Amino acid sequence: xxxxxxxxxxxxxxxxxxxxxxxxxxxxxxxxxxxxxxxxxxxxxxxxxxxxxxxxxxxxxxxxxxxxxxxxxxxxxxxxxxxxxxxxxxxxxxxxxxxxxxxxxxxxxxxxxxxxxxxxxxxxxxxxxxxxxxxxxxxxxxxxxxxxxxxxxxxxxxxxxxxxxxxxxxxxxxxxxxxxxxxxxxxxxxxxxxxxxxxxxxxxxxxxxxxxxxxxxxxxxxxxxxxxxxxxxxxxxxxxxxxxxxxxxxxxxxxxxxxxxxx
Amino acid sequence: xxxxxxxxxxxxxxxxxxxxxxxxxxxxxxxxxxxxxxxxxxxxxxxxxxxxxxxxxxxxxxxxxxxxxxxxxxxxxxxxxxxxxxxxxxxxxxxxxxxxxxxxxxxxxxxxxxxxxxxxxxxxxxxxxxxxxxxxxxxxxxxxxxxxxxxxxxxxxxxxxxxxxxxxxxxxxxxxxxxxxxxxxxxxxxxxxxxxxxxxxxxxxxxxxxxxxxxxxxxxxxxxxxxxxxxxxxxxxxxxxxxxxxxxxxxxxxxxxxxxxxx
Amino acid sequence: xxxxxxxxxxxxxxxxxxxxxxxxxxxxxxxxxxxxxxxxxxxxxxxxxxxxxxxxxxxxxxxxxxxxxxxxxxxxxxxxxxxxxxxxxxxxxxxxxxxxxxxxxxxxxxxxxxxxxxxxxxxxxxxxxxxxxxxxxxxxxxxxxxxxxxxxxxxxxxxxxxxxxxxxxxxxxxxxxxxxxxxxxxxxxxxxxxxxxxxxxxxxxxxxxxxxxxxxxxxxxxxxxxxxxxxxxxxxxxxxxxxxxxxxxxxxxxxxxxxxxxx
Numbered sequence: 001x002x003x004x005x006x007x008x009x010x011x012x013x014x015x016x017x018x019x020x021x022x023x024x025x026x027x028x029x030x031x032x033x034x035x036x037x038x039x040x041x042x043x044x045x046x047x048x049x050x051x052x053x054x055x056x057x058x059x060x061x062x063x064x065x066x067x068x069x070x071x072x073x074x075x076x077x078x079x080x081x082x083x084x085x086x087x088x089x090x091x092x093x094x095x096x097x098x099x100x101x102x103x104x105x106x107x108x109x110x111x112x113x114x115x116x117x118x119x120x121x122x123x124x125x126x127x128x129x130x131x132x133x134x135x136x137x138x139x140x141x142x143x144x145x146x147x148x149x150x151x152x153x154x155x156x157x158x159x160x161x162x163x164x165x166x167x168x169x170x171x172x173x174x175x176x177x178x179x180x181x182x183x184x185x186x187x188x189x190x191x192x193x194x195x196x197x198x199x200x201x202x203x204x205x206x207x208x209x210x211x212x213x214x215x216x217x218x219x220x221x222x223x224x225x226x227x228x229x230x231x232x233x234x235x236x237x238x239x240x241x242x243x244x245x246x247x248x249x250x251x252x253x254x255x256x257x258x259x260x261x262x263x
Numbered sequence: 264x265x266x267x268x269x270x271x272x273x274x275x276x277x278x279x280x281x282x283x284x285x286x287x288x289x290x291x292x293x294x295x296x297x298x299x300x301x302x303x304x305x306x307x308x309x310x311x312x313x314x315x316x317x318x319x320x321x322x323x324x325x326x327x328x329x330x331x332x333x334x335x336x337x338x339x340x341x342x343x344x345x346x347x348x349x350x351x352x353x354x355x356x357x358x359x360x361x362x363x364x365x366x367x368x369x370x371x372x373x374x375x376x377x378x379x380x381x382x383x384x385x386x387x388x389x390x391x392x393x394x395x396x397x398x399x400x401x402x403x404x405x406x407x408x409x410x411x412x413x414x415x416x417x418x419x420x421x422x423x424x425x426x427x428x429x430x431x432x433x434x435x436x437x438x439x440x441x442x443x444x445x446x447x448x449x450x451x452x453x454x455x456x457x458x459x460x461x462x463x464x465x466x467x468x469x470x471x472x473x474x475x476x477x478x479x480x481x482x483x484x485x486x487x488x489x490x491x492x493x494x495x496x497x498x499x500x501x502x503x504x505x506x507x508x509x510x511x512x513x514x515x516x517x518x519x520x521x522x523x524x525x526x
Numbered sequence: 527x528x529x530x531x532x533x534x535x536x537x538x539x540x541x542x543x544x545x546x547x548x549x550x551x552x553x554x555x556x557x558x559x560x561x562x563x564x565x566x567x568x569x570x571x572x573x574x575x576x577x578x579x580x581x582x583x584x585x586x587x588x589x590x591x592x593x594x595x596x597x598x599x600x601x602x603x604x605x606x607x608x609x610x611x612x613x614x615x616x617x618x619x620x621x622x623x624x625x626x627x628x629x630x631x632x633x634x635x636x637x638x639x640x641x642x643x644x645x646x647x648x649x650x651x652x653x654x655x656x657x658x659x660x661x662x663x664x665x666x667x668x669x670x671x672x673x674x675x676x677x678x679x680x681x682x683x684x685x686x687x688x689x690x691x692x693x694x695x696x697x698x699x700x701x702x703x704x705x706x707x708x709x710x711x712x713x714x715x716x717x718x719x720x721x722x723x724x725x726x727x728x729x730x731x732x733x734x735x736x737x738x739x740x741x742x743x744x745x746x747x748x749x750x751x752x753x754x755x756x757x758x759x760x761x762x763x764x765x766x767x768x769x770x771x772x773x774x775x776x777x778x779x780x781x782x783x784x785x786x787x788x789x
Binding site for chain 1 (some may be wrong): 531533535552562563564565566567568569575578579580581583584585586587588591707709742743744745755756757763766768777
Binding site (some may be wrong): 268270303312320446481494 | 539599653658
């Protein structure tokens with residue numbers, strides 16, 4: 001695999017040298033690897049933000065693309081590092097739940113290994129930068145064709161991200177904001193298909209004491225209008241046309257969003 | 264074209280997964296494409312900012328480089344998506360004028376097609392993310408050698424960016440700020456060649472009630488000095504040496520800048 | 527060297543077109559160059575920030591990787607532009623000291639040339655964008671195999687970054703903050719090996735009237751705790767667990783940090 005792709009997703013920012021360090025380590029071992037930045041702008045230690053980012057983006061990549069993820073508040077503790085095969089992708093990731101939303105109902109279960117074989121690591125291993133000392137060199141070895149079975153034993157248990165569930169009422173669904181995007185759009189966990197026949201004119205969306213107008217796309221309403229619509233991930237989204245809904249509503253991850261309808 | 268370059272220019276930011284999604288879609292269809300980020304930091308929906316960015320950067324690229332641009336306040340509306348050949352570059356871009364400053368006097372006219380052939384798109388097409396569902400797959404197909412004539416019909420009309428003109432007085436030129444760069448430098452639409460003999464000691468620049476000192480380069484004046492000079496794009500630029508002119512002057516895109524001289 | 531790597535490190539930001547312009551210029555001359563962004567987020571004109579970034583990241587790259595660095599407050603002045611071989615890396619960089627922390631005791635001395643041969647430059651050369659007009663085309667020529675000896679004469683003198691020294695007391699070491707990373711962690715110039723036997727329980731760290739608790743890794747203390755530890759660069763680091771030490775302490779580059787111990 002001389003030109004295999006390795007993507008990088010971190011909370012390192014770009015003003016710090018840490019992402020560049022990982023690129024250097026990977027290329028030092030695997031000079032032909034095709035490195036690709038997905039982001040270094042996950043908010044610091046924000047596992048829920050990373051979870052949405054990864055679950056949204058990774059399934060679009062070619063089969064067996066290798067993704068290195070470093071959002072790792074537990075670095076240096078006993079938390080494990082994992083090699084995961086899920087949704088036809090390959091991940092190297094701390095065991096903190098940031099990847100488990102890729103493990104979806106009805107798909108084949110993930111295959112997970114704990115990284116324990118330190119012969120594939122940089123030595124000495126620091127206490128605070130396992131991205132450099134463990135994940136980067138392991139990624140390089142995998143890009144050169146290393147059998148993942150050599151990385152460590154299979155795991156049957158791992159940390160799962162805990163999200164509040166959608167509550168189903170007789171004439172309502174209550175979910176919450178799971179992601180706020182760069183535009184300030186509020187992405188919820190209310191899936192389009194769960195709205196069923198409700199998705200239409202007799203449906204009311206409620207969030208932060210407001211009732212956004214239901215539209216099909218942003219351009220259906222004038223600039224500044226608070227709207228609700230089906231997001232590109234097929235969930236309910238609340239937005240301000242050419243504006244910032246998170247700022248307008250003071251909403252954050254976890255803010256409740258309710259959909260009500262008339263039978 | 265197994266290693267053709269595809270550049271990405273968006274207002275998606277890097278904290279959101281949208282740019283990563285487009286990379287996945289492109290590589291899923293065209294695994295050997297060489298993806299290159301130009302920026303994901305165009306301010307949200309800021310077509311004028313994108314216009315300056317594109318007009319400044321794209322002409323330096325190798326002939327026939329393919330550029331995908333997603334700054335798209337009209338997504339989901341009836342606005343067209345275009346394939347454009349201009350300045351020897353190839354663009355996939357919403358029809359909102361963000362590219363038309365590349366269409367310069369004296370150059371061969373652009374060749375433009377409207378994207379209508381949905382066999383090259385992802386299905387179903389969302390209402391809010393045409394970058395993922397239309398532009399990315401079309402870019403992948405083009406990188407694999409698809410004839411652009413198959414994308415849709417030629418267009419003779421398209422949206423053009425409207426900028427206020429330069430006003431010519433007997434002893435003055437009045438233009439305006441067209442871009443504020445990362446350093447807070449004010450880039451104007453007053454071109455060096457239009458200053459003619461005026462460019463020199465007897466010329467006065469006026470902006471926001473200040474008269475910046477005319478210099479040849481930043482290092483000609485001490486830190487903190489307000490200066491005017493010829494920018495790297497050969498237009499009048501107003502800067503603060505090792506400081507931020509936009510902040511100091513409270514200037515923005517559209518702020519008038521006048522050059523006066525003595526006959 | 528058809529697929530040689532060229533990295534880019536600048537203070538251009540990503541909202542401005544300057545980094546994209548350099549990519550275009552390099553690819554225009556050397557279409558197969560593998561461009562890699564290290565960062566465009568060095569704070570404007572911040573040579574000390576760039577110095578730490580480069581000294582930390584560049585040594586990890588494969589031998590002879592070519593690094594183009596544009597943090598250049600002196601652009602257009604008489605400051606030289608340099609080609610440098612140091613730590614097995616190749617650099618194109620303004621002569622402002624931002625690279626000299628790579629020149630470490632006990633390593634072979636750097637080999638330095640001044641860029642004077644303008645046949646390898648873009649013409650005309652602007653006064654304000656030597657990254658585009660000199661460094662980018664020279665990088666492209668080097669990636670195609672140009673002998674560095676043709677770029678200009680050897681230099682024996684260059685600007686060195688001036689940092690305050692570590693002060694050694696009988697029972698103390700006093701250094702200072704040399705870098706603040708994206709997480710707000712304070713990285714000092716107090717090296718682990720200089721602490722000697724002191725590195726342990728009887729050692730006290732003092733910074734901004736606080737005494738951070740000494741730990742082995744962030745996860746050793748609860749969220750919000752002010753801690754000191756050995757950084758991944760083996761220097762003393764001050765951090766707030768899952769928080770921002772720079773903000774909490776009001777610290778900046780140059781803030782003194784003292785380590786005291788009991789004999």
